[in-house]
Amino acid sequence: MRNRFSCLLLSLLSLVSLSSHAQRLPQTVKPEHYTLKLTPDLKSATFTGKESIDAVLSEPASTITLNSAEIKFLNVAASFDGKSIPAKVTEDASKQQAKFDFAQKIPAGKIKLEISYTGILNNELRGFYLSKTAKRNYAVTQFESTDARRAFPCFDEPAFKATFDITLVVDKGDTAISNTNVVKDEPLPDAARHAVTFAVTPRMSTYLVVFLVGDFQCLSGSSDGVPIRACATPDQVQYGAFALSAAEYVLHYYNTYFGIKYPMPKLDMIAIPDFEAGAMENFGAITYRETDLLLDSKHASVGAQRRVGLVVAHEMAHQWFGDMVTMQWWDNVWLNEGFANWMENKPIEAWKPEWNMTQEVIGGTQDTLDLDAQHITRTIRAKADTPDEINEMFDGISYGKAGAVLLMVENYLGEETFRQGVHKYLAAHLYSNATAEDFWSAQTEVSHKPVDKIMDSFVSQAGEPLLTFGSIDGSVLPVEQQRFFLNAKNKPETAETWTIPVCFKILGNTSDGNSGSDGNSSKEKCEILSASRQSLTSPPASFLFANAKGKGYYRTSYPDEIYRKLVQHAANDLSPEERLSLLGDTWALMQAGKSTVAAYLDLVAAIDNDSSPEVIDSVRASLNAIDSQIVSTPEERKQLSAWVRVHFAPRYKKIGSPQPGEAPSQRELRAELLLLAAGLGDDQESISEARTITEHSLADPSSVENTLAGTALGIAARNGDGALFNQLQKASTTAPNPQSRAEALHALALFRDPALEKRALDYAVSGQVRNQDAAGFLASEIRGRDTRNLAWQYVQDNWDKVTAQLTEFGGAYIVGATGSFCSADRVDEVTNFFAQHKVAASARTLARARDQINDCVDLRKAQEANLKSWLSKQQP
Ligand code: BES
Ligand code: ZN
Numbered sequence: 088m089r090n091r092f093s094c095l096l097l098s099l100l101s102l103v104s105l106s107s108h109a110q111r112l113p114q115t116v117k118p119e120h121y122t123l124k125l126t127p128d129l130k131s132a133t134f135t136g137k138e139s140i141d142a143v144l145s146e147p148a149s150t151i152t153l154n155s156a157e158i159k160f161l162n163v164a165a166s167f168d169g170k171s172i173p174a175k176v177t178e179d180a181s182k183q184q185a186k187f188d189f190a191q192k193i194p195a196g197k198i199k200l201e202i203s204y205t206g207i208l209n210n211e212l213r214g215f216y217l218s219k220t221a222k223r224n225y226a227v228t229q230f231e232s233t234d235a236r237r238a239f240p241c242f243d244e245p246a247f248k249a250t251f252d253i254t255l256v257v258d259k260g261d262t263a264i265s266n267t268n269v270v271k272d273e274p275l276p277d278a279a280r281h282a283v284t285f286a287v288t289p290r291m292s293t294y295l296v297v298f299l300v301g302d303f304q305c306l307s308g309s310s311d312g313v314p315i316r317a318c319a320t321p322d323q324v325q326y327g328a329f330a331l332s333a334a335e336y337v338l339h340y341y342n343t344y345f346g347i348k349y350p351m352p353k354l355d356m357i358a359i360p361d362f363e364a365g366a367m368e369n370f371g372a373i374t375y376r377e378t379d380l381l382l383d384s385k386h387a388s389v390g391a392q393r394r395v396g397l398v399v400a401h402e403m404a405h406q407w408f409g410d411m412v413t414m415q416w417w418d419n420v421w422l423n424e425g426f427a428n429w430m431e432n433k434p435i436e437a438w439k440p441e442w443n444m445t446q447e448v449i450g451g452t453q454d455t456l457d458l459d460a461q462h463i464t465r466t467i468r469a470k471a472d473t474p475d476e477i478n479e480m481f482d483g484i485s486y487g488k489a490g491a492v493l494l495m496v497e498n499y500l501g502e503e504t505f506r507q508g509v510h511k512y513l514a515a516h517l518y519s520n521a522t523a524e525d526f527w528s529a530q531t532e533v534s535h536k537p538v539d540k541i542m543d544s545f546v547s548q549a550g551e552p553l554l555t556f557g558s559i560d561g562s563v564l565p566v567e568q569q570r571f572f573l574n575a576k577n578k579p580e581t582a583e584t585w586t587i588p589v590c591f592k593i594l595g596n597t598s599d600g601n602s603g604s605d606g607n608s609s610k611e612k613c614e615i616l617s618a619s620r621q622s623l624t625s626p627p628a629s630f631l632f633a634n635a636k637g638k639g640y641y642r643t644s645y646p647d648e649i650y651r652k653l654v655q656h657a658a659n660d661l662s663p664e665e666r667l668s669l670l671g672d673t674w675a676l677m678q679a680g681k682s683t684v685a686a687y688l689d690l691v692a693a694i695d696n697d698s699s700p701e702v703i704d705s706v707r708a709s710l711n712a713i714d715s716q717i718v719s720t721p722e723e724r725k726q727l728s729a730w731v732r733v734h735f736a737p738r739y740k741k742i743g744s745p746q747p748g749e750a751p752s753q754r755e756l757r758a759e760l761l762l763l764a765a766g767l768g769d770d771q772e773s774i775s776e777a778r779t780i781t782e783h784s785l786a787d788p789s790s791v792e793n794t795l796a797g798t799a800l801g802i803a804a805r806n807g808d809g810a811l812f813n814q815l816q817k818a819s820t821t822a823p824n825p826q827s828r829a830e831a832l833h834a835l836a837l838f839r840d841p842a843l844e845k846r847a848l849d850y851a852v853s854g855q856v857r858n859q860d861a862a863g864f865l866a867s868e869i870r871g872r873d874t875r876n877l878a879w880q881y882v883q884d885n886w887d888k889v890t891a892q893l894t895e896f897g898g899a900y901i902v903g904a905t906g907s908f909c910s911a912d913r914v915d916e917v918t919n920f921f922a923q924h925k926v927a928a929s930a931r932t933l934a935r936a937r938d939q940i941n942d943c944v945d946l947r948k949a950q951e952a953n954l955k956s957w958l959s960k961q962q963p
Contacts, residue, residue, distance in 0.1 A: 110182050110473055111244070116151050118142045118242045118249040124282075125215075125238070126256040127226040127300055132208040132217055134226070138239050140200040140249075147192045151200070154236035154243035156183040157214070159205045163187055167198040183236055183474070202240055212859060212894050214238055215298065218361035220320055225301030227359050227374070229367055232417060232481075233474040235293040245292040245413050246520045254284040257300050264299040264318070266291075266371040268352045288370065289350060290518040292413050297369035299357055306331050310338040313349055319358040319381055326381035326824055329392065330356060333399045333438065340434040345407050346510045347517070354406075356380055356399065358825075363859055363894045366398050368405030368427075375402075376859060377825040388794040389751040391826050393442050396435045404430035412513050415520040417477040421467045421546075422521060424481065425489020429497075441751050446701035448494070449637035449664040453671030453705065455487030456642060459551050460573040460675060461942070463934045467492070467546045468523055478895065478928040491640045492545045498638040499541075499588035499613055500534045508533040537615065540586040545640065552585045553642045554616070556633060556649065564625045568616060571642050574942045575680035575949075586617045587641055594660055595629030595652065611635045632661060637668035642675050654693050663699035670694075670702070674709050677950070678942070684717060684950045685957035688730075695734045700755035707763050714767055715872040716909055716943050717950050726958040732768035739764045739773060745792035758798040765802045777802035785814060788827065797830055804834035805873075812843050816850065832860060836867045836874070844874050848881045852888040862897030865889065869904035879905065886924055898926035906936030909943035 120141040127134040136158075142151075151165070155178065163174040165187070174187035187200070208217045208226050214237025218225040228238060236243045255263040258280055263269075267286040274281045288296075305318035306327045315334050317327030334356060342348050351371035362376040379398040382391055408426035436444040458464065467489050471477045497505040508530035516525060523546055530538040553571035556564060568587065570579040590613040613635075614623050625631060630652040633643045645653065657666055673690050676682035691706050710731060718724050739760035742753075765773035780799035784791040791799075803811060818831035835847045850856060851864045868878035882889055882901060889901070905917045914937050921933055 110184070112152055112154070112184075112242055112247070115145050115148060116142050116153075116242070117145070118247055120250045120252070120287075121239070121241065122252045123239055124254040124256065125298060126280075127208060127215070129208070129217070129224040129226055129258070129300070132224075134206050134208060134215060134238075136202075136204050136206060136239055138200075138202045138204070140202070140241070141197065142200060142242075143197055144193060144195045147194050149189050149192045151187045151189075151193075152184055153187075153240055154183055154233075155185040155240040156180070156234075156236045157207055157209070158185070158237070158240055160185065160240075161203040161205065162201075163203075164201045165189060165193055165198050166201065167193055167196070171201070183233070185240060204240065206238065209237070210858075212361055212363040216361075218301075218359050220360050222320075223302065225299070225303075225320075225360070227299045227301075227362075228297050228369075229363060229374070230296060230369075231294040231367060232477045233294070235296055238296075238298070241293045243293045245294060245417070246415050248290040248292055248413070248518065248520070250290055251288045251296055252284075253288075253296075253298065254282055255298055255300060256280055256282045261301055262303050264297070264303060264355055264357060264372055266295070266297055266351070266369060286352060289411075291370050291410065295368070295370045295410055297367075297372045297374065299359075299372070299374070303357060305355070308332070308335050310335040311342050311349070313338060313351075314353045316353070316355045317358075317380065318355060319377070320360060323358060323377065323381055323825065326383055327356075327358070329382050329384045329387075330380045330395050330399050333396045333435075334403065336438045337400050337403050337434040340437060341403060341407065344433065344506060345513060347407065347411070347513055349406060350411060351406070354403075356402075361857055361859055363896060366402045368402040368409055370406065370410040373402040378829045381825050383824040383826065386788050386793050386824065387826055388797045389442070389755050390794065390797070393435070393439075393444075393447070396439065396442075397431050400434050401427045401431040407513055411518060412516040413520050415522050417471045417480055418468055419521075419523055420471075420477075420480045421485045421489035422523065422526065424485045425467070425493060428486045428490035429493040439751075443663075443699070443701065443752055445636075446663050446667065446699055449667045450701045450705055451487060452491045452494075452637065452640070453667060453674075455483055455491055456551055456640070456671060457573060457675060458483045459488055459549075460571050460642070460679075461935060461938050462572060462574060462577045463931065463938045464549050465931065466549045475928040475930075479899075479931055481896075482931075488640070489546075492542065494638050495588060495640045496530070496538060496541060498590065498636065500530070500536060500538070504534050505530070508538070537586060540617070541588060541615075544585040544587075548583055548585065550583075551641055552587060553644060554587070554589065554633060555644045556646060558646045558648065559625065559628065559630070562624055564623045564631075565620070566616065566623055567620045568641075569619065571675070571679065573675060573678045574945055576945060582619055584617060584619050585641075586615060587639070588613050589616050589623070589633060589639060589641075590635040591625060592632040592635040592661075592665065593625070593628045594631055594656060630656075632665055632669070634665070634668045634672075636662065637664040642672050644672070644676055644681060654690055657690070658694050658696065663697070663702055666694060666697065666699070666702050667705055670705050670709070678946055680949055683953045684713060685953050688713075688957055692734070696738070698752075698756060700752055700759045703756065703759040703763065707759065707767070710763070710767055711872075713954065715907075717947055717954050719947065719951050723955060723958055726961065728767060728769045730958070730961050731763060732770050735760055736764040736768055736770040736773060745795055749792075751794075754792060754794040758794045761795065762798050762802065766805075774802060774806055778806070781811075785818070800830060800834050801837055804837040805839055807838055807843070808840070809843060812838055812846065820855075829860075832856070832864065833867065836864050837871065839873045841877060844868070844877055845881070848878060848885075852885060852892055854892070856892075858892050858894050858897070861889075861892040862894065862900045866900040866904035869901065870907045875907065879908075883920055890924075893926075895928070899929040899932045902926050902929040903932045903936055906939035908940050909947065910940070911944055914940045 118140050122139045124137045160176045163176050164171045174189055177186045213229050214234040215228050218227050253265050257263045263283040265285045266288050270286045271284040303318045304321045304324040305316040308315045308331045317331040355372040358375050358377045358380040365379045366375040382395050404427040409423040414422040432444045432448050471480050512526050512529035527539045527542040550570045552568045555567045570583050593610040630649045673687050677687050742757050764770040765777050777799040781803035784796040815831045815834050822828045851861050868874045
């Protein structure tokens with residue numbers, strides 16, 4: 088009986104796995120080399136293709152299956168042993184595959200597939216697509232994750248690496264850019280077009296191929312002998328200088344760090360007017376959305392500069408992690424994205440130390456820890472087989488969590504040891520593929536430390552540990568670990584444990600007399616925690632902080648006597664990163680019912696004079712969350728507002744107006760304080776000052792400091808009238824540089840006057856806003872406390888217009904934004920709406936959004952009374 092049952096179960100299981108693997112190609116045919124000649128027609132939005140694929144059959148076959156989508160086959164044949172036989176083509180649109188059937192068996196060994204076909208230049212921002220400016224059309228590509236098959240039939244999986252020989256036939260006067268340098272450029276007999284041929288690429292995955300056609304102009308530079316260009320449409324090319332100098336710095340930095348030279352003959356970076364993602368790491372020719380590559384250095388905010396620097400460094404890191412060494416399959420996409428996310432900060436920190444990258448990073452870790460403490464989360468490595476499942480992998484877990492885990496391990500091993508492990512891993516898999524085990528084995532061998540155990544526990548288990556410390560007893564510190572959930576309702580199901588490198592900062596009186604009063608000279612010590620209960624041997628100290636530099640991927644809970652001391656000493660003895668971590672932990676414990684909103688607010692009061700903009704930003708986000716999630720009466724809202732005003736408006740006034748030559752952190756701090764005072768603080772004087780700044784900056788952008796101006800614009804819009812709306816709507820398309828256009832567009836989503844909000848929503852779906860921006864715009868309307876009700880109703884009522892604007896990832900942004908509601912009836916409404924209006928690649932996002940709404944409802948119930956009583960005690 089038992090046997091029969093398990094047999095049935097087994098065969099059911101294999102059916103399931105068969106169907107989920109149905110979209111995978113067989114391993115019996117391996118491509119080695121593609122020769123591609125593509126002729127796009129930008130006017131009719133079509134293209135023709137001639138392709139030959141050199142492949143090897145590991146066994147005789149009469150059918151060959153590969154990927155294709157929206158391709159019309161004209162002629163297909165296979166040649167081998169000096170003869171050529173035609174194929175009958177059967178397409179399976181649902182699997183995005185084409186099957187070539189041959190009348191005879193082809194023997195094992197080398198063959199050549201000859202394919203001629205036509206395709207369309209679509210408007211969907213993926214595959215081979217059209218991008219438009221007022222002047223003309225461009226034909227460009229975006230292939231990650233599974234869209235190379237829309238441009239050429241191919242074995243479209245990351246492990247089928249091959250070399251590529253590409254020719255683009257383009258109009259006279261048009262330029263063509265691809266992965267490698269141009270080796271031949273010849274006019275066609277008709278003289279109206281020319282054929283541009285590129286050098287053969289190294290072995291690479293299909294998702295990294297790129298073709299760009301149109302009128303691009305470039306600024307040129309070089310680094311370590313590699314020519315680098317920053318390219319854009321002709322009117323924008325002047326704004327590429329900043330990114331070009333970032334790339335020059337970063338290329339040399341990476342050559343040195345990796346000990347493996349950048350391998351391509353050149354590096355191009357190209358801004359594309361219509362681009363769905365932020366940027367894409369195509370080997371040797373990185374594509375960007377305009378705001379992530381171009382900026383006007385004279386007028387850019389610190390944030391905009393940092394963003395461009397980071398995106399450049401991120402995509403360049405992928406030239407090693409991703410392009411030279413690629414994950415075997417998408418289940419391990421963190422090997423690409425987590426690595427790039429961890430790596431991007433290094434060269435930027437070295438290039439611009441004044442940008443305080445490490446604070447940014449640790450601030451980001453807090454958000455990731457909150458994401459991962461939701462009931463619905465996933466393991467870093469996770470099953471992903473269909474294109475939708477693969478696209479859902481590009482989330483806060485692959486980027487944020489994987490990056491944070493790498494940072495924790497690096498901090499534990501030491502930078503140089505970790506670097507050697509990285510080198511060993513890369514060198515072993517160059518121009519090939521790798522798995523998670525390949526990475527942590529290399530690190531384990533180099534360091535002789537249990538990196539495999541540490542990483543396996545964080546990569547293969549969902550969620551994060553909470554470390555609960557007992558009281559210090561002499562030199563013994565008891566600690567327990569268990570999975571942490573933001574909602575107290577969720578209990579750990581099994582006794583999961585992690586292998587955690589815990590690094591302490593020893594504070595208070597130590598035996599060697601270090602008083603710990605200087606944040607930098609305090610002692611640090613790391614220990615491995617692996618059992619669910621353990622006693623750590625800490626040097627005698629009256630108290631300590633159990634997440635030195637904030638680099639550990641865990642939450643901590645201390646006994647009262649230690650926590651109270653940490654609050655007292657936070658301002659002077661903890662670094663900004665450690666304060667971010669303490670704030671994050673206290674906030675998370677409050678949500679989980681292990682602390683109170685009063686305790687969180689007392690911590691804020693203890694550090695209200697903080698000079699780190701990142702710390703103030705974290706405080707601001709939490710205060711806003713208290714306002715929109717816990718406050719339940721207008722009276723309380725007034726009290727909270729008054730408290731914020733008292734604590735932060737005087738600081739804004741004291742910091743004074745911008746001075747030439749100020750440090751970036753000072754400029755950002757001023758902007759953060761204004762945002763707190765004029766936002767939650769509702770300080771009328773600050774609001775009118777924001778209006779004045781905005782008037783000046785709209786009249787003459789160079790008359791105001793740009794970081795402050797960007798913030799002031801948002802405040803002015805939030806409190807703005809029809810005249811300002813008109814001005815910004817115009818600026819969103821006509822401002823000279825990409826950042827100013829984007830800032831104006833974002834500000835349109837902040838107007839609170841319902842009539843203006845309605846105009847903004849109409850505008851977003853009018854077709855005048857680029858599809859790349861529409862979903863983000865609507866999502867920000869749905870996230871806004873004062874705009875969300877109207878916006879969500881509007882999106883539901885106008886779903887047809889909304890979907891007409893949605894890109895591949897856009898729908899998921901809107902689904903995710905509904906997670907900011909906070910009432911039980913919204914859960915049903917959101918569930919029902921998206922059950923009837925399916926959005927691609929958003930299953931997990933929807934589950935998370937519902938989870939988040941439920942968590943918020945529970946949070947309000949749990950903390951409402953506590954907040955009320957705390958606020959009543961704050962009265963002057
Ligand atoms: N590889 C991604 C872009 C991508 C993701 C393309 C998913 C297709 C599907 C790229 O490296 C990336 O991560 N871009 C980020 C910017 C980066 C600085 C975090 C982006 O697009 O936002
Ligand atoms: Zn990336």
